[in-house]
Amino acid sequence: MKYSYQMIKLSVFYIILGMNIIGCSKNGAREDSIQGPDIERPSDVGNKPNGIPFSNMLGVNGFDWEYTNNTNAFDDRKFELIKTFTGFRQYLDWDRIEEKEGFYRFSYDEIYKKNQENGITTLACLQIIPQWFREKYYAGEYNVSDRYNSLRDYTPVPKGADKSNPRSYIDMGKLGFQMAARYGNNPSIDPKLIKAVTWGDARDTKIGLGTLKYIECSNEPDKDWRGPEAQQTPEEYAAQLSAFYDGHMGTLGEGVGVKTADPSMNVVMAGIAFPDPKWVEKMIEWCKKNRVKDGQYTLCFDVINYHEYSAKRSGEYWNNPDLNANHGMAPELSNVGKVATNFRKVSEEKAGGLEVWVTECGFDVNERSIQRALPIKNKTTFDSQADWTLRTSLLYARKGIDRVFFYMLNDVNINSDIQYASSGLIEGNERRPSADFLLQAKNLIGEYVYSGxxxxxxxxxxxxxxxxxxxxxxxxxxxxxxxxxxxxxxxxxxxxxxxxxxxxxxxxxxxxxxxxxxxxxxxxxxxxxxxxxx
Known part of the structure; x- marks a missing residue:
């Protein structure tokens, strides 16, 4: 983990900045997310027994350094707070693994093992093209002094490459193979295909550690706030997934694709920023045309995934917003339930009943954020964040969503009014009320299932x-x-x-x-x- 604290803070800042600019989209789903009350009805589609344990609704987003101290050693005190949750979605920048092209270094063995031993499901979300990739393919645009410029969010293809061709994504397919080879359940991989090295560049041939079951390919590929070089159509992203999933059905050569290394590992499609089930339908149609073998097509993902923040939006809310008209909203009053139902319907009717996950949702506590939870009577924003967070879990259990991950473990900056900057569920060495409520619900009904x-x-x-x-x-x-x-x-x-x-x-x-x-x-x-x- 050769990253300074300042660099880490910058990395987090730009992730948040990207999310904040989502609000500027003319077609942003969050702008249109409130269509009037959507009080859940017992007769609603999805409100039926589903066998999903409530504990699946209690995941959180965060970074691997939130497990460690200043010397990068595992911090048991920090981990006690993380044990509040049952899932951890790890934002994992590509070059924290492949710092140099073709040389992979892994620092997460202990984290993934500890999570597994404590019943925490890890989702590794691979994102952000690495520095070597930018220097190699975008030399004319890359500014070495600006490590976190907009290039970081570019689609992971060489400059000028066809984004609709799976072969353009071979580098990320190789990354997926190396991750699955190390952390998956297949111990029988040819060691010659392992490209991992230690910090001293000695060979590091750990295979089949069996500590990672889910891996996510990129984050919010439908983003439109970084320009066309960073945005993909559903079909283009399906091409990327096909390379990452199984080397486009094995056609990209050895050592490419997650399933090539471990057929049992589950590939989670990237959480889309604008939660439109039609996006997934178009990916399915691409697979029907481009992933056909022996007369049958296969999908290139095992889990459907989207992001949605329950909120009210009005006017030009990204520029001097009216805070009375722009704020977080109790989940039952927004349309997040209807959206969940629609995604479940697509899964059941067109994707063989694949699991559906919501990997980002949540509320701010800064009182000037347009994603803030509202103070209500004698309740503060912190109290309402707790109520609405728990009720979000209950809503998604009711709608048959398979897993939920809240954004996020720690604030980026509680003093910032930028949306999503103060969504933390813990603060310092203590849980916020929102995390208290989730832990208490886990302890009481974590093993229970919604029945009606x-x-x-x-x-x-x-x-x-x-x-x-x-x-x-x-x-x-x-x-x-x-x-x-x-x-x-x-x-x-x-x-x-x-x-x-x-x-x-x-x-x-x-x-x-x-x-x-x-x-x-x-x-x-x-x-x-x-x-x-x-």
Whole structure:
């Protein structure tokens, strides 16, 4: 990890800057994301038992250095905070592995192993063309003194190459092979194909460590804020994926493609910035035309993936925005539920039921950000961030999304009003209330699965684990509304009521006896969990 702290901060800043400029898009999905109330209905498509454990809804985005101290040694104290979550999406710049062309160095063996041992699913998101690539193919444009200029987001093809031809992406296909060879489950790879070296450039032939199951190819390839050199059509990105997936069905030679190294590793398509299911449909159509063998076509991805931030947008919100009209929004009031349903529909009808992931979502706490959670009555932005984050997990469980990763572990800068700069779920050495709520929900219902919704306002969800049952009740609003609801529990003599609270590992719990099998609950915008006692 030969990167200075200043360089790391710059890297994070430009990632955030890119996300911020998303708002300038004329066709930005986030600008159009609020189409009026979308209160979840029990009859909605997707609100059905799905067998997905609730713990899958509790992932987070971050960087590998958030596991380490100033000497790059694994930091157990930091890891205790990361153990709050069940998934970690690692933003991994290409040249942190391939600093020199054809020479791969790996620094993540311990991180991936620790994650695996502690039930944390790692998603390695490979992104950003490396310095050697820029110098080799874009020498006339590359400024060595500006390490993080816009070239970093260019599509990973040589200058002038055909972005619709899988062969143009062979370099990234080789990267995928080396990652899968080291961290996948196939120990039988020819060592001659391994190009990994130690920091002293000695051969480093670790094969089949079995600590990484998912790998993501690029990040937001549909971005339009870095210009045409950085943006891809669905068809162009499908061509990239085909090279990365299996060397375009093995036609790009040995040592190219994730599946070439480990057929069991899952390739996750890049999370798209503008969550349009038609983008995925066009990728599928490309595969039907270009990935045909023996009369059958195959897809070049194992997981459908998109990003969406629940928000209200109005006017030229990227330039002196009206903060009253531009802010984060409670998830049930936006259209994120409808979008999730539409992606699930595409998966089931056109992609053989592939898993659907949301790998970026979340809310800021800076009170001048257009992605901020709203202070409501006696609740601060931090409190609302906690409510809305937990409710986002519950919504995606309800809609049948397979995994969720929140943006992000740490703030980039809590004092910045740039959107997504203050979305952190932890701060320093402590969890924020949002992380407290996720940890408490994990501890209570992490192994439970969503089984249905019996009321829409307040929302009343049912989670089950074998014969055990927990009701989750929520007012789907953002104005401090409270509603009374009577749970009809015939034959049940008692329940345990759990309420999320700040600063604790577990919820506040209280036993309550029932009279005539009925329980009246005062439901608020903070979810209440009612555990049926058998």
């Amino acid at each position: 919704t019996i009321n829409d306002d307040p929302l009343v969800d049912i989670y089950t684990l074998g014969q055990n049952k927990i009701y989750v009740l929520t007012v789907p609003d953002q104005k401090g509304r409270e509603e009374k609801y009577t749970l009809d529990l015939p034959g049940i003599k008692g329940v345990k009521i759990h309420t999320p609270r700040k600063g604790h590992d577990s919820m506040l719990s209280a036993d309550q006896a029932l009279a005539n099998g009925k329980l009246e609950v005062l439901v608020t915008e903070t979810p209440t969990f009612v555990e049926v006692l058998n």
